[in-house]
Amino acid sequence: MDDDLPTDFQVIVVGTGMVESIVAAACSRIHKNVLHLDSSDHYGGLWASYNFDGLQKFIKEVNSDPEKQVQVYNLREQWYIEKESPSEEEKGEAKEDGKTEPSKKIWSQASFAAEYRKFNIDMTPKLLFSRGPLVELLISSNIARYAEFRCVTRVLTWLDDHLVPVPCSRADVFATEAVGIVEKRMLMKMLTSIVAYNEEEMNNEFKDWNDKTFKEYLTHKGLTPNLIHYVLFAIAGGTDAMPCLEGVRECKKFLMSLGRYGNTPFLWPMYGSGELPQCFCRLCAVFGGVYCLNRPIDSVETKTVEEGKTKVVIESKSKTLNCEHLVIGINECPKDLVSPEPAETCDISKAVFITNGTIMKSEKEPLTLLRFPPLVEGGGAVTVLEVGPATGSCPKGLFVVYFITNKVSDAETDLRPYADKIFDLSGGDQTEETDKPKCLWSLFYNVKDTSGAAGSAAAGVHVCSGPDAGLDFDRAVEQAEQIFKKICPGEEFLPRAPDPEEIVFEDDVTHGPEFQREDEDADGDAKE
Amino acid sequence: MEDYKFLFKVVLVGNAGVGKTCLVRRFTQGLFPPGQGATIGVDFMIKTVEVDGEKVKLQIWDTAGQERFRSITQSYYRSAHALILVYDISCQPTFDCLPDWLREIEEYANNKVLRILVGNKTDREDREIPRHIGEDFAQRHGMYFLETSAKEAENVERLFMEIAVELMEQAKCKELPKYDGSLGPINGKTTSVGDSSCCLRS
Numbered sequence: 001m002d003d004d005l006p007t008d009f010q011v012i013v014v015g016t017g018m019v020e021s022i023v024a025a026a027c028s029r030i031h032k033n034v035l036h037l038d039s040s041d042h043y044g045g046l047w048a049s050y051n052f053d054g055l056q057k058f059i060k061e062v063n064s065d066p067e068k069q070v071q072v073y074n075l076r077e078q079w080y081i082e083k084e085s086p087s088e089e090e091k092g093e094a095k096e097d098g099k100t101e102p103s104k105k106i107w108s109q110a111s112f113a114a115e116y117r118k119f120n121i122d123m124t125p126k127l128l129f130s131r132g133p134l135v136e137l138l139i140s141s142n143i144a145r146y147a148e149f150r151c152v153t154r155v156l157t158w159l160d161d162h163l164v165p166v167p168c169s170r171a172d173v174f175a176t177e178a179v180g181i182v183e184k185r186m187l188m189k190m191l192t193s194i195v196a197y198n199e200e201e202m203n204n205e206f207k208d209w210n211d212k213t214f215k216e217y218l219t220h221k222g223l224t225p226n227l228i229h230y231v232l233f234a235i236a237g238g239t240d241a242m243p244c245l246e247g248v249r250e251c252k253k254f255l256m257s258l259g260r261y262g263n264t265p266f267l268w269p270m271y272g273s274g275e276l277p278q279c280f281c282r283l284c285a286v287f288g289g290v291y292c293l294n295r296p297i298d299s300v301e302t303k304t305v306e307e308g309k310t311k312v313v314i315e316s317k318s319k320t321l322n323c324e325h326l327v328i329g330i331n332e333c334p335k336d337l338v339s340p341e342p343a344e345t346c347d348i349s350k351a352v353f354i355t356n357g358t359i360m361k362s363e364k365e366p367l368t369l370l371r372f373p374p375l376v377e378g379g380g381a382v383t384v385l386e387v388g389p390a391t392g393s394c395p396k397g398l399f400v401v402y403f404i405t406n407k408v409s410d411a412e413t414d415l416r417p418y419a420d421k422i423f424d425l426s427g428g429d430q431t432e433e434t435d436k437p438k439c440l441w442s443l444f445y446n447v448k449d450t451s452g453a454a455g456s457a458a459a460g461v462h463v464c465s466g467p468d469a470g471l472d473f474d475r476a477v478e479q480a481e482q483i484f485k486k487i488c489p490g491e492e493f494l495p496r497a498p499d500p501e502e503i504v505f506e507d508d509v510t511h512g513p514e515f516q517r518e519d520e521d522a523d524g525d526a527k528e
Numbered sequence: 529m530e531d532y533k534f535l536f537k538v539v540l541v542g543n544a545g546v547g548k549t550c551l552v553r554r555f556t557q558g559l560f561p562p563g564q565g566a567t568i569g570v571d572f573m574i575k576t577v578e579v580d581g582e583k584v585k586l587q588i589w590d591t592a593g594q595e596r597f598r599s600i601t602q603s604y605y606r607s608a609h610a611l612i613l614v615y616d617i618s619c620q621p622t623f624d625c626l627p628d629w630l631r632e633i634e635e636y637a638n639n640k641v642l643r644i645l646v647g648n649k650t651d652r653e654d655r656e657i658p659r660h661i662g663e664d665f666a667q668r669h670g671m672y673f674l675e676t677s678a679k680e681a682e683n684v685e686r687l688f689m690e691i692a693v694e695l696m697e698q699a700k701c702k703e704l705p706k707y708d709g710s711l712g713p714i715n716g717k718t719t720s721v722g723d724s725s726c727c728l729r730s
Contacts, residue, residue, distance in 0.1 A: 005597070031568075043601055051635075117635065145571075146603060271606060278601035285592035288568050292597035392606075500574050 005292060008322050009035045011487060012314060014297055015329025017045040018124075018473060019464035021277035022480035023327045025143070025284040026494045027487060034289040035321065036281065038332075039296035043281060045331050046071055046447065046466045047124045049274025052116035058123075059443070071331050071466055074410045074446040080427040081440045083109045104356065104431050105397050107440050112354075118395040120272040121352055123447075124467040125385050125402040127152060127369065128267040129253055130260035134473045135267065138279075141494035146279035148270040150391055151262025156360060156370040157234035158421065159226065163360050163370070166234040168264050183224055187231075190221045194251045206248060214247025215240050233373040237471060239381050240374075268367055268385075271392040276473070283497060300326060300334055302458045310460035325487045327462045330450045337461055348447045348469045349411040351403040351419065356430055357437035358386060358399055359422045365390045369471075372418050380406040382418050383471055399437070406469055411444040451475060462486065532576055532583040536695045537607055538688070539589040541629055542614035543622040544596045547648040550678035551614065552588050555688050560679050577692050584692045598628075605636040610691045612644045617662070617675065618652040630669060642694055643671040646687065651677040 010033045013024040020036075021043075028034040042048055050058055059077055062069045085108040105111075112119075128134050128149070138144040155166040167176045173184055193205045209217050214236060218228045232238050236250040257265030269275050285291055298315040305311045312326040330338065358366055370384035382405040387393045393400045401423075403415045419425060423439040430438055451468035462483045468475050481493050540548040553561050556573040572589040589608075594600045605611070613629055615622040626645075633643070645666040647657060659675060666673035672690070676683040 117639075148607070271603070275603045275606075278603040282571075282592060282594075282601055282604065285594045286569060286571050288593075290596070291594045291599040293599040295597075497571070498569060500570070500572055 003317075003319060005295075005319065005321075006035070006290065007320060009033050009290075010323060011035075011325045011327065012037070012312070012321060012323040013327040014038070014314075015045050015332040015464065016043045016277055016281060016293075017047045017329045017331070017464060017466065018277045018280075018476040019480045019483070020045075020327055020329045021280035021284070022137075022477065022494075023462070023464070023483050023487070024289060025141075025280040025287075026480065026484040028284040028287040028289040029141070029494055029497065030488060030491050031287070032488065034284060035323070036284060036289055036291050037295040037297065037316070038293045041294045043278045043293070044123075044274045045329050047274060047277055049120045049122045049272035052112055052119040052121070055119070055121050055443075062445075069331070071448045071450065072445055073448075074412070074444065076412055076444045078442045079109055079440075080425065080438070080442070081107055081109060081430070085111055106430050107356065107398070112441070115395045118389075119400070120274070120393050121400060122272040122274055122402065124273055125387075125404070126273045126467075126473050127385070127471055128269070129472055129474075130257040130262075130265050130267055132253070132257060132472055132474060133477045134276075137477060137494060140496060141283070142497040142499070143279050143283050143494075146282050147275055149261075149267040150270060150367055152264045152266035152268055152369050153262070153364070153367045154362070154369075155234055155264055155266075156368055157230065158370070158372045158375075159229055161421075163422065165360075166230050169258055172263070179227065183227055186222055187227055190218075190223065190231075191251070191255060194248050195255050197248050197252055199249075206245065209244040209248075212244050213240065214238055214242045214244045217244045217247070229373070233381060234371045237371050237381055237383065264369070266369060268387060268391060272387075286497070297332065300328075300337060300458075300461065302460055304459075310458075312458075312460045325460055325462065327464060327483060327487070329464050330466050333463055337458055338463055346469075347407040347449050348467075349403075349405050349407040349414040350445055350447060351411060351415045352443045353401040353403070353419060353423060353439050354394065354441040355399045355401060355423060355437040355439050356397060358388065359401070359437060367391060370422075372421075375417055375421075379408060379414070382415065384418070384422075398440070404469055407446055411446045415444060532585040534582070534584045534696055534699060535587060536584065536609040536692070537587050537589065538610045538612065538691060539604060539608045540612045540614060541591060541595065541600065541633070542612075542646075543616075543625050544593070546614045546616040546619070546622050547678050548612075548614050549590055551612075551646070551648060551676065551684055551687070552590055554678040554681055554684045556588065558681075560681075575688070577689060579689075579692050579696050582696070584696060586688060586692060588688075600632070602636045605633070605638075608637055608641055609695050610642040610644065611637055612646055612687070612691075613671070614646045614648050615657070615662075616649050616652075617647040617657045617659075618649050618654045620656045623657045623662070623665075626665060642691065642698070643669075644687070644691065645669075645671045645673045647673075647675040649677060649679070650675050650682055651680045 011027045013020050013034060013036045016036065016038045024034055024036045038045065059075060062072050062075050066073065086106055155168055156163050157166050167173045173179065173187060179187065197206060215228065215232055218231055223231065231251065232242065232247065235254050236242060236247045238247050238250065254265050261267060281291065295316055301313045303311045303313060312323050314321040314326065359368065365388045367388065368386040370386065372382040372384065374381055382403060385402045386399055388399050389396045403418060405414055408414050422436060424434050424436045425439045447467065449468060450466040464483065465479060484493055540552065542548055550560060552573050553559060556575045570590065572587050574585060574587055576583055576585045591600055611633060613626065615626060645662060647662045663673050674683055674687050676687055678684055
């Protein structure tokens with residue numbers, strides 16, 4: 001019944017991860033004929049968000065059939081709470097007692113299951129820099145209308161065995177008591193020269209720092225240890241070994257994104273990062289792209305039709321699909337089409353925790369980026385994102401906390417020591433007043449870093465890499481644009497899609513165009 | 529600022545060919561598009577109506593064809609205030625698929641979303657679904673019910689006006705699903721409701 005699927009396309013995209021979806025949208029937008037498939041029943045591939053039920057299915061699938069998700073391994077799920085809620089009687093008592101001081105809800109595995117829809121848990125949680133390439137692309141292409149965002153409210157770091165807020169804005173820097181007045185001057189001066197850094201015309205400030213570390217530079221500028229900590233670990237997200245110019249670039253990115261939307265340079269997508277590939281898919285569909293989930297492919301073959309022209313032939317559910325270009329996610333790709341992986345890929349260690357409170361109290365519900373410096377010699381920095389109910393990530397009373405770092409041994413060994421610092425992982429009484437939030441559930445897993453393996457072994461086939469360990473989507477956007485330019489040389493990458501008010505329907509023409517342009521609206525567009 | 533007090537997002541779902549796009553275009557443009565040509569580049573349509581002397585802007589979203597192989601993005605359902613589930617009264621299979629659609633709605637849409645079941649194409653002589661069958665189904669699943677003909681402009685205006693009235697009433701009692709506190713769209717334009725004051729624009 002589903003096989004009225006057309007068979008001939010200019011571009012077929014397999015996999016609905018971030019890179020694939022951006023390419024699909026870009027091709028469709030300039031009126032290429034696009035078919036977009038995914039082998040599973042949901043969007044996003046390794047970039048997906050799951051509700052709690054979907055996540056359980058994903059875990060089961062990885063554990064029972066590792067061949068199906070070869071990118072994910074070392075998956076370990078753990079509960080810290082009871083299977084069932086306490087009996088009704090106990091609950092009733094708690095309520096009466098709690099009239100003056102509302103008692104904390106006692107969560108059980110059953111209550112997670114009952115509220116499964118309210119969870120949106122990301123496999124690839126990422127932030128957007130407010131002036132980064134993805135935000136600019138969403139605005140310039142008009143895809144921003146499919147998504148909503150929240151500002152990250154604070155940046156924290158781990159200093160002297162404590163969580164401390166990192167001053168982000170100029171106002172923060174001057175308001176903070178943690179930094180003395182002389183230091184403030186020094187810091188502002190240094191930040192100003194970082195903002196002035198320009199890769200093309202290497203300015204004098206940095207010309208001798210090419211082979212030195214960022215830490216050496218910061219020390220040289222006379223920054224105190226606390227300030228070095230803020231800048232190196234929290235703002236640049238680096239380690240002691242971070243090369244100077246990389247640190248400068250990371251700092252500049254951070255500083256340039258300040259002051260656009262909120263007090264930090266970051267945005268988080270409502271309902272999770274997994275929404276973003278879908279926004280691009282929607283645009284692709286709006287411009288005529290055909291969508292079919294639950295459609296695995298069996299084989300891919302490339303044929304040279306005539307001089308320099310290739311045809312890609314795909315077998316899927318005993319149907320033959322033809323296209324000029326195949327764009328395929330690495331997780332969907334037959335092995336023989338991937339060029340041999342570069343030897344030095346570093347896999348990613350990840351963890352997700354669900355807790356019953358924030359890691360650091362705040363007046364309003366916080367949305368937090370926490371950057372840990374390495375706690376052990378030779379370890380990597382650890383990025384932590386804490387998101388709450390207001391982001392559509394979990395039910396009220398809970399927080400979802402993501403940990404990401406480069407893999408050293410395995411996810412749990414790499415990340416548990418950091419989790420121990422900020423959570424109570426002992427289980428036990430949830431109502432107990434503790435200074436650390438209780439962890440109720442956790443998941444550790446490793447993901448293969450395939451961001452370097454994006455080459456392809458065949459003409460007409462473009463392999464998209466999986467998620468990288470970076471904080472933002474910049475590499476995905478960059479890769480998508482590169483692939484698009486190979487497929488459609490000379491064409492514009494995601495030109496602005498018209499607003500509904502601007503569309504004139506072909507069949508209206510005989511009646512005279514009906515639409516009216518709202519002048520104010522048009523002015524507003526021009527500005528952004 | 530544009531001149532309206534409320535903005536509501538209305539989304540349509542249902543099998544391919546039941547007339548979703550025709551309903552939207554009949555209402556927003558007052559015409560019945562000839563032929564089946566998919567409307568390339570059309571995302572959502574907007575119409576401002578007046579309820580009790582107040583301007584209400586309806587933003588009506590179509591599926592962009594993703595329903596054809598049951599591949600609608602979850603994000604399509606996010607932040608919807610009203611959801612219109614459409615079937616074709618002259619086509620039994622489009623009615624038989626309603627439970628599948630309901631499952632998807634349960635999974636992804638806000639549980640407070642206003643839900644309306646619409647039997648379209650009452651102009652057709654070859655009716656397969658009697659009116660009361662549709663009505664029963666709607667009642668069992670807590671949905672409003674209406675039969676329409678986009679072709680004859682029957683009940684289309686009424687469908688959207690009743691949605692506007694109902695949503696406005698809910699907004700006034702603050703019962704609407706709240707998509708509160710979010711920063712909202714990043715391009716500075718209102719495409720969805722952005723704060724705890726519901727849809728009230730200051």
